[in-house]
Amino acid sequence: MADNLISQLKMNRISIIAGIFFFLLVPSFFFGLTGAKAFIAIFLFFLLPFFLLFSHLPIERDETLFFSLFIGLVVYSQLLWTIDRLFHNIYLSIAVLSVALYGIGIFLVYRKRTTGS
């Protein structure tokens, strides 16, 4: 699956790792572990689940990256609020929503790899 995503991004594995490392390095250079954790949160909550969800769209992968981040910044939290009407516990709601989003996203990537659609 990771290979598939990397090939979709048209970047090699080293570039991807370097990109993520740089994304975390800059804030941690100025703000230490807190900076790194904040940007890991941005990556895990907002970017990655939506990147997986949108990876089957017939658009360029670099576009998918930015669309995912922007949409994730609001839609993740909006869905979290909706789910939390049920649980009234933000930690539980984060867990449920993350499992759901990652689950659907991974399924879509897997389906694309196996069926090409």
Place this chain on the structure above:
Amino acid sequence: MDNRDWIVIGILFAVSFFFWTLPLQDNHLPFSEHDGAYIFSYGDHITYLGRTMNLIGDTPPSLGGWYAGYNILLGPRGIVYPPAYNIDYSLMQIFGGERIVPVFLFIAFTSILGCISMYVVMRKLFGFLPAILTAIPLMFSFREIMSYLWGQRHNTFAFVFIPLTAYSLYMALAAFYGDEKKKHLAYLWLYMLLLASSSLAHFSATAFLVIYSLIVIAFFFIAYRKLPALPSLWKQYLAMLGVFFFLTWMMYPIYFSGLGGDSGENPSVMAVATLFTWIDRPANNFGLNPAFSEYATSYPGYWTIGLLMVGIALLLFSKGTKKYFLLSGMVALYLVYHFPFFGLSTPDNYRIARFMMIEPYFFYAIMGVAIASLPRFIPLAKRGQQVASYALAIAFLAVVISTQGMQAYATLEQSYDGISRITPAQMELASWIESNVPAAEGVNILGTISYPKWRWIQILSRHYATQSYEHIGRYETVAEVKGWEPINSTFTHVAFDYSDLAAMGRADQIQQLQQLESQAAQNASIVYQTQLIRVYRYG
């Protein structure tokens, strides 16, 4: 985009992150005017509760009557923003493990996304040189910097969605007229999600984007003489509308059942003559610092208007549809600036001024197109024209960096230094209040020098606070609530904060405060004492 673009994006991210976090690098305490404190309290309260807030009756108690009475349907303690952005703060706190820094890193990061997304969009539509000529000046966008520092968080956040939302619609339309149905639908779905996202961030972005969308659709319609919709796709369109309303349903009572607290002071509409101006700045500069709306602070000089005109002319006479992306932005800006003429706002409404944050996106993009295109008119070989383009670009960026860049650095580096933001001693006071003052009781904070600072103490202490020199002692007050039963607040504690006055050397004010404190000491007991701050409790 290729590896060169990723390197540019990496540099844009690193440099803009360095710039925009300058106020936070040496001082990890929060900064902003009172709006920023108010907005912070929502996300902070979610973390504190361990759950997200209900629409009604669930706002932080520390807010008391602050902005209350705004909403007919949701009441005095109904939330005043759609919850997503506030939840983002909470997620940062939870995952970042700290109360202040992760949130402010998030604020800085989301504020710089405008320049990065403009790079991506311009790179896709107009190429490398116009993209870099747009993105670098936007790193130093003075209006966004001011809004960021002042704390109009939702607005700043919402406007960064504009480039990508506009791009997704442009691509949906281009795909439609290019007979690429799958791409059309994909971009349309993304457009819908981005429009919903920007709406949930701040409605002013939606106002701009709706107008922008109508204009760009009109441009395409005129060009192709065909409406950009297929009856066979009605199920998809219906599904998009359904998802949009599912995501945004709560914003309607929040945004549209207010009691009109936003109306300007001058109800008169704009004169017809103002239609012949780009923007009609009222005498009071929309109630904002004049630097916010001045052309000279946001662009390297008035000579750039010439560059802008050249860019517009080049776009108008260019072939293809890409020009619609930028020209629609200009038309939409003109229309939102002239809302008062159409009776949609008042001429001095500060919300008109806030639209000016969008302007540099389109102005710098058009200037970038002009700089990249102008050398084509020089009678040189293609290679020579390329060299000339890059030489012009370097010269332009050198001017931008030496003017806008230096201005941005100075502004961000010097903002909220020293006692102009909450100090460690005041943060300690807030923590003590949180832990020791009963939840239902408020605190009168005297001596703290500015309104935003005692508001920050109020928010961080999670208690309602006031600053009243008339009522030294236990007293009750009724908050001003429009159309709703009043909110009572009981103040039992009074804090005497000498820290700011001592730092400024204001001996006379210290003496006045000491006199008040000696009165308090006769009737109340001291419950908190540091070198420069003391708190008394009235029975």
